[in-house]
Amino acid sequence: MSKDDLVNVEGTIVDLKGGGIYWINLENGSKVSAKLCGKMKRFKIRIVVGDRVTVAVSPYDVSHGLI
Numbered sequence: 001m002s003k004d005d006l007v008n009v010e011g012t013i014v015d016l017k018g019g020g021i022y023w024i025n026l027e028n029g030s031k032v033s034a035k036l037c038g039k040m041k042r043f044k045i046r047i048v049v050g051d052r053v054t055v056a057v058s059p060y061d062v063s064h065g066l067i
Helices: none
Strands: 008-017 021-025 029-036 054-059 064-066
Touching: 008 029, 008 064, 029 054
Parallel strands: 029 064
Antiparallel strands: 008 021, 008 054, 021 029, 054 064
16 A cells, blocks of 8 residues: 555544554544654654654554554
8 A cells, every 4th residue: 555545634632651552543533543644753753742743554554644
């Protein structure tokens, strides 16, 4: 699956877990676990609880995503 197949959704970070996992409440009310990817990880961009982020979610598994 390529990144073009992912669905982009806005959300707010609500909790941080170990290993770079973040819990995010999406605009539609669901809760998703997500990891940093791409340039955010490469350039060590920090995000904290309360930040608004765009999450790329697979249509096959909607419980995981990429920030």
